[in-house]
Amino acid sequence: MITHTVTKTIKEETVIESLQIMIDALPVLLQGMWLTVLITVISLAIALVIGLVLGIFSITQNKILRGISTFYVDAIRGTPILVQILFIYFGLPAATDLSLNAFTAGIIAISINAGAYLVEIFRAGINSIDKGQMEAGRTLGFSYGETMRLIILPQAVKRMIPAIVNQFIVSIKDTSILSVIGIAELTMSGQSIYANNFRAFEILFMVGVLYFVIVYSLTLFARWLERRLDVA
Amino acid sequence: MIKIKNLKKSFGELEVLKDMNVEVKPQEVVCVIGPSGSGKSTFLRCINRLEEPTGGSIYIEGNDITDPGNNINEMRKNLGMVFQQFNLFPHMTVLQNITTAPKRLNGKSQAEADKLGKQLLEKVGLADKADVYPDNLSGGQKQRAAIARALAMEPSIMLFDEPTSALDPEMVGDVLEVMKSLAKEGMTMIIVTHEMGFAREVADRVIFMDGGYIVEEGNPQDLFDNPQEKRTQDFLSKVL
Numbered sequence: 001m002i003t004h005t006v007t008k009t010i011k012e013e014t015v016i017e018s019l020q021i022m023i024d025a026l027p028v029l030l031q032g033m034w035l036t037v038l039i040t041v042i043s044l045a046i047a048l049v050i051g052l053v054l055g056i057f058s059i060t061q062n063k064i065l066r067g068i069s070t071f072y073v074d075a076i077r078g079t080p081i082l083v084q085i086l087f088i089y090f091g092l093p094a095a096t097d098l099s100l101n102a103f104t105a106g107i108i109a110i111s112i113n114a115g116a117y118l119v120e121i122f123r124a125g126i127n128s129i130d131k132g133q134m135e136a137g138r139t140l141g142f143s144y145g146e147t148m149r150l151i152i153l154p155q156a157v158k159r160m161i162p163a164i165v166n167q168f169i170v171s172i173k174d175t176s177i178l179s180v181i182g183i184a185e186l187t188m189s190g191q192s193i194y195a196n197n198f199r200a201f202e203i204l205f206m207v208g209v210l211y212f213v214i215v216y217s218l219t220l221f222a223r224w225l226e227r228r229l230d231v232a
Numbered sequence: 233m234i235k236i237k238n239l240k241k242s243f244g245e246l247e248v249l250k251d252m253n254v255e256v257k258p259q260e261v262v263c264v265i266g267p268s269g270s271g272k273s274t275f276l277r278c279i280n281r282l283e284e285p286t287g288g289s290i291y292i293e294g295n296d297i298t299d300p301g302n303n304i305n306e307m308r309k310n311l312g313m314v315f316q317q318f319n320l321f322p323h324m325t326v327l328q329n330i331t332t333a334p335k336r337l338n339g340k341s342q343a344e345a346d347k348l349g350k351q352l353l354e355k356v357g358l359a360d361k362a363d364v365y366p367d368n369l370s371g372g373q374k375q376r377a378a379i380a381r382a383l384a385m386e387p388s389i390m391l392f393d394e395p396t397s398a399l400d401p402e403m404v405g406d407v408l409e410v411m412k413s414l415a416k417e418g419m420t421m422i423i424v425t426h427e428m429g430f431a432r433e434v435a436d437r438v439i440f441m442d443g444g445y446i447v448e449e450g451n452p453q454d455l456f457d458n459p460q461e462k463r464t465q466d467f468l469s470k471v472l
Contacts, residue, residue: 130317132315133319136313136320136381139308140308141305150332155321155323
């Protein structure tokens, strides 16, 4: 009876202590989370532009543009993101005068990595639109670009949203690898805390929760967006 | 109005059009008939360069549409086209389908374009469908909306590529009625069709194509009742 009460108290104390450690870590972790969100937003905005432009390259008649697009996609998809990050941060300065700070290198790495996968999403999305839509637009007198913008892309993007969101989620989580080049994003912030207090369980649990919050917010936003586009 | 000289079109090794020569006068209604694979759709699609001709020239009101120096987008405004599969824009309402091009390309204001769009919908019998999305229309209604969309650019020539071939039989009549009234108003039309009754009634001239050639052409009475060529006789005996 007595021992039972004692263990229970010890357990309660442990839980309270753990919670305290998590709460104490929160300000630093939130700073890291902010950096993760910032890198993600900037990188994915750039990646969308890459995806759209090279996606259109990949469906043109022009062999050179198609070649550029294919080479880029194959090169990026064929190599690990960790190698890409290290190459941009350590490899490029070693061979050229170009020296990037970690933040810029990180954004470039995530952008070109996500961009390659988005090229494929855009290509497939545009190709999924019936050829007759382009013909109908062109026969009315619209140019190729106008038809793309007014008729093809609005339909294609709607179909691409689930795949784009999926890639965004992958890329958000990929930013955690940027810790290897010393960017104080969410994962790195966590590492620096448990390096001092040795409470890896509590800290990494909180890091996981905060990643989940970012990803789940995006998921909810995507569901809302899909519903809204469905009405139109 | 349209003058086609020595038009040729090959897809790789396959020669689909071999030396086509056609002239169409203003307000003339020309129906193109023939077995499938005879090149009649390709012929029509060459006229607005949806297919790039491999040889010859196509003069639309004096301008060669195959000349790279001519602005193809400008020239296409004058050539309305109606497709077998309608190709309405599913993300726009019926009215937006009609008004987008005149607004963006012909400098019409929203109000002018809407007014024109509603007049055209009235004309094709879809006045109550302006704010409906194409997915909620029947096949015949879709095709009439597509005709209205093409007319909104105020073209002087209309091209029809088997406009009733994808329709249920009971929908065909409404679409043909709209085309008849267009013909009566004096629209210059080239129609690829399998509707022999329609061709006989509406066409000023019927062209029978087979194997990439014009085998025979003439006014509908002569061609349907008294075909001169063996191939025309064979074809008509199968379809009439």
